[in-house]
Amino acid sequence: MIVDFGDNLKHGRTVYMQHCMHCHGVTGDGNGPTAEYLNPLPRDYRQGWFKFASTGQNDPPNTGDLDRIIRRGIPGTYMPSFALLKEDEVANTVEYVRWLSMRGNLELSLAGRMSREYSEASVQDEIDTALNRHQQAVEKWNEGGQKGEEPVLEKTATKVRKDRLADLKDDLEKIPGYVDRYADQIATNWKQAQQLSHAIYPKEPRTPDTAASRSRGRLLYLRNNCHNCHGVTGEGNGPRTREFDKDPVTNEPYPTPGLYNKWGHPIEPRNLTVGMYRGGRRPLDLYRRIHEGMPGTPMPPYGKLEDQQIWDIVNYVMSLPYNDPMAGTPKESEEASEDEVAARQDQHEQLVAETADE
Ligand code: HEC
Ligand code: HEC
Structure with a gap:
């Protein structure tokens, strides 16, 4: 199991709401009530970008990294040290942060997909491309002495919009499938980050400091x-x-x-x-x-x-x-x-x- 959904996660949520939420926000978007006054801002966990992990740059942090950050804090920033929390409080908060990060990542991935495919800008792009292609075809036709049929604009703006709407309808039905796929991918990333092979260790020992x-x-x-x-x-x-x-x-x-x-x-x-x-x-x-x-x-x-x-x-x-x-x-x-x-x-x-x- 990637995240333990039982009482531990509930307990982690309680600790999080008490100690972390006012900076990191209810959803972990880094936008809690005190956040706006801080520089650097509290981490937004949703993209999975963590600065101080021991894992590779494209990996999520491992539980040891999060444990260390919570206990030690981040010197020189507003991220405090929670050295006084009990063992299980830290461990369960780590689980809760992992959960917030995975969930946020899933939401952003889905929203990203939808806006890539269906945003006004991407629709307009398709309309413009169709218009350009048509214009080029007409120019070629004119240059060639108007032989054969005059090219017609098949992909009109109305047709593009209608097709997209039909696609969107299909796509909405597929959302549960996307959710599964993205969720699997995200969960696999977090799981793999736990493996020792994903931690960054130098192959050569430190050169003497001369x-x-x-x-x-x-x-x-x-x-x-x-x-x-x-x-x-x-x-x-x-x-x-x-x-x-x-x-x-x-x-x-x-x-x-x-x-x-x-x-x-x-x-x-x-x-x-x-x-x-x-x-x-x-x-x-x-x-x-x-x-x-x-x-x-x-x-x-x-x-x-x-x-x-x-x-x-x-x-x-x-x-x-x-x-x-x-x-x-x-x-x-x-x-x-x-x-x-x-x-x-x-x-x-x-x-x-x-x-x-x-
Ligand atoms: C007073 C505000 C504040 C509180 C309270 C706070 N944090 Fe933070 N936290 C920050 C700030 C600011 C940063 C970003 C520091 C940076 O970017 O260098 C941060 C960063 C982090 C990071 C990112 C570490 C990384 O490698 O990028 C984690 C994880 C984290 N906090 C967890 C927690 C948890 C869990 C709690 C509660 C137990 C908590 N924080 C409470 C302000 C806070
Ligand atoms: C494009 C700009 C840029 C370049 C190039 C760059 N850095 Fe940085 N570096 C930064 C920024 C920005 C930060 C602060 C990041 C933060 O705190 O969120 C930073 C932070 C650091 C830190 C602090 C780590 C910590 O734990 O606080 C060290 C050490 C460092 N850089 C060393 C280097 C070295 C050595 C090089 C060249 C091999 C280098 N940097 C190249 C922008 C750069």
Whole structure:
């Protein structure tokens, strides 16, 4: 059984309603009564995007991940630690969060299917395509000296709408089938995520944290464009925080500069000089964040790198709170002036050039 539907789930719901609902919402959409005042916002569980899981980027979290998040909270955010909850309270809340996430995912999948097939935009698309095809056929017919029958528009707007309505009627009857299929798929994903083979573990042990490793890490940090977001000095102020990100749905730039998460909210790259890691501060936690990225956020996965390279980056990143990588140069203030930014850029280009042949 994927979720235990008995008393445990009921108990989990009671704990959830008491401790979690006011932030994460009754349905787990992350929109509880206190949510709007928080940054970052409480997690919306419905898409199945969890930032701090030990599983792969396309997997749901496993129960151990959720247990850990609930007990430890997420440092640097409003997600509190619930260390005082009893063993069974945590375990049952974990089940309830899994249930909310699966159910929300099912609803979104169904709604997504329906709006893909039957939204006004998709109907209009079909009408426009039919019109375009017809126009092209008529042009060809004219160019060819109007030989044969004049092409007729068979797929008129009225016909397209009528056909879609008929399809919708058929489709509504099939909904129970879709529900079963989507539900099976979602349940299988959550079940598989429980298997050890889905947890991300490095194949190579951590490279000893030496000056040489950190310096290789620094180079990899620059070569892999971490600095575009996190900044040359790791302070979270790279050029991407001043550029206009595009809304992936409309393809229009967002009104304010900076990065956005998949929920359409502004998000800042972490200031790596502070040493506060939301997903845990063990080297393994950082390895996983870098290897798999952080789902739902712009932090990309770097699984294509060799383990040794990721460990070098981890060693470098973990040294940042203690060592200024640009020792001797003035620190960039929160609101860096254009000149300072330009100077930093130059400095960076030089650094990359100098180290490029190593
Ligand atoms: C005061 C508000 C608040 C309360 C209460 C709260 N949370 Fe959260 N929770 C958050 C915020 C904010 C985040 C997102 C942090 C982030 O994105 O870095 C979050 C994130 C999470 C995540 C996502 C972890 C991941 O890997 O992405 C889970 C799971 C979670 N909370 C479960 C719970 C549960 C279960 C409870 C109740 C026992 C609870 N939360 C209570 C604010 C809250
Ligand atoms: C496109 C922008 C972008 C790039 C490129 C990027 N990051 Fe990030 N990174 C982010 C954002 C945004 C966050 C914050 C995510 C959040 O808290 O929800 C983040 C968070 C992190 C964290 C914090 C993890 C934690 O548990 O709190 C670390 C460490 C990190 N990034 C390291 C790196 C490294 C190393 C690289 C390059 C190999 C890199 N990032 C590349 C945007 C980026």
